[in-house]
Amino acid sequence: MEKKLKIGWFSFSCCEDSSIVFTELLNDHFEEWFKVLDFQYVRILKKNNKLEGLDVAFIEGAIASRKEASKLKKIRENCKKLVAIGSCAVNAMPSAQRNLFDPEREKEIEFLIEKFHMAKKVKKLEDVVKVDDKVPGCPMDEDKFLELVGKYLKEFKIK
Amino acid sequence: MKKLDISIQDLSKIEGHADLDVKVRGGKVKKVNIKFTDNKRFFTQAIKKRNISTLPQSVARICGTCSIAHTMCCIEAIENALGVKNTEQTRLLKKLTMYGLMIRDHALHIYLFSLPDVYDKDSVLDFTGKEMELLKDSFDIKRAGNKLTTVIAGRAVHAPYPMVGGYSNTPKVDEIKDCIKELKKARKRLFPVLDVYYNTKIDYERETHFVGMVNDEFNFLDGDVASSDGLRIEEKDYFHYLDKTVLPYSQAVGYKFGHDTYMVGALARLNLNKDALHAKTKKDGAKYLKVFPSNNIFHNNLAQGIEILHAIDHSLEILENTKFKDEKPIEPKLKESEGVGVIEAPRGILFYRLSLDKEGNVKEGNIVTPTQQNQVNIELDIKKLVQENLDKMTKDEIEYNIEKLIRAYDPCISCATHFLKVNWDTK
Numbered sequence: 001m002e003k004k005l006k007i008g009w010f011s012f013s014c015c016e017d018s019s020i021v022f023t024e025l026l027n028d029h030f031e032e033w034f035k036v037l038d039f040q041y042v043r044i045l046k047k048n049n050k051l052e053g054l055d056v057a058f059i060e061g062a063i064a065s066r067k068e069a070s071k072l073k074k075i076r077e078n079c080k081k082l083v084a085i086g087s088c089a090v091n092a093m094p095s096a097q098r099n100l101f102d103p104e105r106e107k108e109i110e111f112l113i114e115k116f117h118m119a120k121k122v123k124k125l126e127d128v129v130k131v132d133d134k135v136p137g138c139p140m141d142e143d144k145f146l147e148l149v150g151k152y153l154k155e156f157k158i159k
Numbered sequence: 160m161k162k163l164d165i166s167i168q169d170l171s172k173i174e175g176h177a178d179l180d181v182k183v184r185g186g187k188v189k190k191v192n193i194k195f196t197d198n199k200r201f202f203t204q205a206i207k208k209r210n211i212s213t214l215p216q217s218v219a220r221i222c223g224t225c226s227i228a229h230t231m232c233c234i235e236a237i238e239n240a241l242g243v244k245n246t247e248q249t250r251l252l253k254k255l256t257m258y259g260l261m262i263r264d265h266a267l268h269i270y271l272f273s274l275p276d277v278y279d280k281d282s283v284l285d286f287t288g289k290e291m292e293l294l295k296d297s298f299d300i301k302r303a304g305n306k307l308t309t310v311i312a313g314r315a316v317h318a319p320y321p322m323v324g325g326y327s328n329t330p331k332v333d334e335i336k337d338c339i340k341e342l343k344k345a346r347k348r349l350f351p352v353l354d355v356y357y358n359t360k361i362d363y364e365r366e367t368h369f370v371g372m373v374n375d376e377f378n379f380l381d382g383d384v385a386s387s388d389g390l391r392i393e394e395k396d397y398f399h400y401l402d403k404t405v406l407p408y409s410q411a412v413g414y415k416f417g418h419d420t421y422m423v424g425a426l427a428r429l430n431l432n433k434d435a436l437h438a439k440t441k442k443d444g445a446k447y448l449k450v451f452p453s454n455n456i457f458h459n460n461l462a463q464g465i466e467i468l469h470a471i472d473h474s475l476e477i478l479e480n481t482k483f484k485d486e487k488p489i490e491p492k493l494k495e496s497e498g499v500g501v502i503e504a505p506r507g508i509l510f511y512r513l514s515l516d517k518e519g520n521v522k523e524g525n526i527v528t529p530t531q532q533n534q535v536n537i538e539l540d541i542k543k544l545v546q547e548n549l550d551k552m553t554k555d556e557i558e559y560n561i562e563k564l565i566r567a568y569d570p571c572i573s574c575a576t577h578f579l580k581v582n583w584d585t586k
Contacts, residue, residue: 013197015226016174019223020315024305026271026298034284042284045284046281047282064198098204109201118198138220138317
């Protein structure tokens with residue numbers, strides 16, 4: 001069997017708009033990607049996912065809890081390259097809008113932050129782990145994403 | 160089985176993140192907790208003090224897949240607050256925007272999320288032969304929905320053209336021609352999946368209440384709210400009928416309609432208003448429409464497929480019979496006011512209530528999403544499914560069937576956990 005690029009797609013705190021764009025990109029790229037990509041961990045498309053040994057992890061969303069930070073670190077340990085996808089992953093906004101709340105609004109949400117063990121401040125991926133590449137945009141810039149897929153196919157010598 | 164504990168983490172093939180706990184003791188289901196685990200992003204707080212000039216785009220970020228529904232409902236609430244009347248062209252553009260959303264969003268669900276369940280496969284990535292042909296159909300259908308929303312509203316996700324009082328762009332003749340071509344192609348490719356869901360018999364029924372908006376052209380935007388037990392109320396009064404239910408284990412609150420649990424979404428709409436579907440949809444979909452009304456949640460998949468057909472048929476009628484002209488959006492006159500917006504999002508009724516100050520800034524906002532309304536109903540369906548199959552299925556089979564049932568609802572967890580704080584002063 002030809003070697004494929006083992007990819008993962010993950011989402012943390014966000015609206016999952018880039019996940020939707022990703023599924024829409026399948027409309028035009030499925031046949032080509034099916035030959036060269038191994039969709040090893042893509043929860044939006046499958047139940048049986050494998051984290052270990054990923055070549056590239058694409059991650060959308062910001063980090064809003066210790067649990068999410070811990071999962072992100074685990075992904076980092078299991079992938080060779082990690083790409084921040086979309087605005088929330090790249091700069092934490094708009095998921096980090098609560099970081100900018102005035103004291104009145106901070107007080108309103110305080111009990112929920114505690115109840116659900118959420119972090120005091122929402123972070124971008126780079127605040128928690130090393131990020132190799134970024135695809136900005138809300139949702140992600142499709143062309144930049146396609147460019148990166150091409151770059152990694154070359155880098156990992158996938159034909 | 161007398162004793163059983165089921166704990167499913169991070170359900171797959173749904174929008175967002177959810178866990179499930181089920182507890183059976185003495186042969187009886189004692190607990191079903193579906194937990195929406197997406198972290199709250201506090202939109203209800205974040206929109207306070209935000210100006211209406213940026214609000215419809217801000218709320219689009221509550222949910223990637225339903226973003227257009229949030230934008231459109233928010234605009235409706237603002238327009239109702241400020242007394243803005245739409246032109247006939249804006250009305251048509253709004254309908255087309257919603258139809259594009261329905262085509263893309265429903266197709267994502269019935270093909271990529273739920274269709275693997277029909278073939279007992281984990282994923283569309285495992286499809287071969289006839290299944291692969293269906294997957295290819297989905298690409299043409301989703302592409303047509305994307306194209307329609309892009310031409311009319313600027314983009315399929317977080318659409319930039321719709322605004323308070325109108326649209327910031329007029330669709331071009333060539334773009335409309337392309338849309339018509341793609342929609343016609345998509346229509347042809349839709350019928351195989353309708354047959355698949357029509358012929359897939361899942362023996363499951365539970366009586367519940369269905370609630371949805373009804374109007375005479377099934378346009379997802381207008382009309383009163385009706386329930387399957389005969390109630391009919393004006394959209395502005397909808398919130399008064401909702402009974403908030405705090406679910407301490409979930410990042411979302413649930414709702415009851417009156418004191419009853421209920422279902423919103425495509426199945427509810429078909430049960431309540433199938434006579435209003437487009438004439439071509441009723442003609443070519445006659446066989447499938449006989450299924451409704453139905454108390455079988457798995458028919459939600461077929462209902463979504465029929466709604467795709469309707470969205471294509473009505474879009475084609477509008478696009479083939481309208482000459483769009485350049486039109487400036489109507490400038491709203493700001494005033495201290497309150498407005499309600501109610502529309503049918505892909506997964507059911509979406510409700511916005513906004514209170515504005517005289518500068519057009521939000522004083523208070525309240526949003527109720529479809530999946531919040533369905534949460535209690537989902538739990539009751541799971542309870543029934545587990546109870547009925549305790550002695551017929553293995554634990555793994557029960558788990559798999561629970562997942563299929565949840566997916567049939569097409570839950571949207573991003574929407575459900577935007578965070579709602581209902582403290583509305585109605586004095």
